[in-house]
Amino acid sequence: MWLWTWSFGELLKEDQVVFHYSEIPNFPQSTVPGHAGRLIFGNLNGKPCVCMQGRFHFYEGYPLWKVTFPVRVFRLMGVETLIVTNAAGGLNQDYKIGDIMVIMDHINMPGFAGQNPLIGPNEERFGPRFPPMSDAYDKDLRKLALGVGQELGYVEKMREGVYCSLGGPNFETIAECRMLNSLGADAVGMSTAPEVIVARHCGLRVLGMSLITNKATMDYNSEAIASHEEVLQAGKDSAKFLEKLVSLLVQRIEPNNNVR
Numbered sequence: 123m124w125l126w127t128w129s130f131g132e133l134l135k136e137d138q139v140v141f142h143y144s145e146i147p148n149f150p151q152s153t154v155p156g157h158a159g160r161l162i163f164g165n166l167n168g169k170p171c172v173c174m175q176g177r178f179h180f181y182e183g184y185p186l187w188k189v190t191f192p193v194r195v196f197r198l199m200g201v202e203t204l205i206v207t208n209a210a211g212g213l214n215q216d217y218k219i220g221d222i223m224v225i226m227d228h229i230n231m232p233g234f235a236g237q238n239p240l241i242g243p244n245e246e247r248f249g250p251r252f253p254p255m256s257d258a259y260d261k262d263l264r265k266l267a268l269g270v271g272q273e274l275g276y277v278e279k280m281r282e283g284v285y286c287s288l289g290g291p292n293f294e295t296i297a298e299c300r301m302l303n304s305l306g307a308d309a310v311g312m313s314t315a316p317e318v319i320v321a322r323h324c325g326l327r328v329l330g331m332s333l334i335t336n337k338a339t340m341d342y343n344s345e346a347i348a349s350h351e352e353v354l355q356a357g358k359d360s361a362k363f364l365e366k367l368v369s370l371l372v373q374r375i376e377p378n379n380n381v382r
């Protein structure tokens with residue numbers, strides 16, 4: 123199992139082993155405030171997991187093959203299921219700060235401009251040249267996540283929607299938010315789609331969840347200004363809730379027998 127987010131590493135208390143990214147040959151380094159740059163191995167409710175505390179982004183200057191390099195490393199280590207989380211701006215006007223959007227699909231905007239992590243010679247040992255993406259986010263895991271959230275009493279907070287990945291690092295203009303929403307996106311962020319594309323290419327099962335950390339500005343009369351500080355604060359405010367959710371989810375997830 124691979125957990126990927128800010129704070130879940132603290133959940134892996136049983137048999138914990140921690141590596142700083144700087145200790146791992148060829149691993150990129152985290153440069154974003156709030157991304158600790160540590161790889162944590164351990165057991166969560168008896169299930170072996172590895173957690174990245176900090177991911178890599180295109181806007182940090184890394185090419186997408188490097189942004190997604192850890193996915194293939196973990197695949198080679200025997201990881202079968204990826205739980206990927208992110209901070210995202212809510213485009214859907216019903217969403218509130220602190221909501222969790224289980225990702226049902228994504229729009230990979232940089233892909234439209236020729237930025238895709240699978241560009242280049244295909245590595246056949248990982249997967250096919252032309253992988254499908256219509257089933258990127260596992261239906262059973264999505265159902266499980268929504269059910270577990272509701273079981274924990276987070277009925278109103280649990281959403282399901284479409285995540286739109288952009289290159290960043292700037293937050294969106296009002297016109298961009300309006301356009302993305304009218305294209306069918308419920309939340310917008312700067313990550314996740316590249317990692318999910320590489321994970322699906324190499325046969326990993328994927329569950330994605332976005333924490334809505336801010337409301338995307340859609341109104342020219344609004345005074346709201348997005349900031350990374352607001353994103354980090356919303357992450358801190360929801361840390362306990364997310365930990366409970368992920369902990370119970372991991373307990374409930376059955377082994378993935380379909381991995382290639």
Ligand SMILES: O=P(O)(O)O[C@@H]1C[C@H](O)[C@@H](CO)O1
Pocket residue numbers: 154177179207208209210290311312313314349350353354
């Ligand atoms: O790494 P994620 O996508 O969770 O983080 C988002 C996107 C930017 O890195 C940052 C903006 O505040 O949050």
Ligand SMILES: Nc1nc2[nH]cnc2c(=O)[nH]1
Pocket residue numbers: 209210211212288290292293294310311312335336337338348353
């Ligand atoms: N692109 C983008 N990324 C985010 N990460 C957290 N909030 C946002 C947002 O509003 N836009």
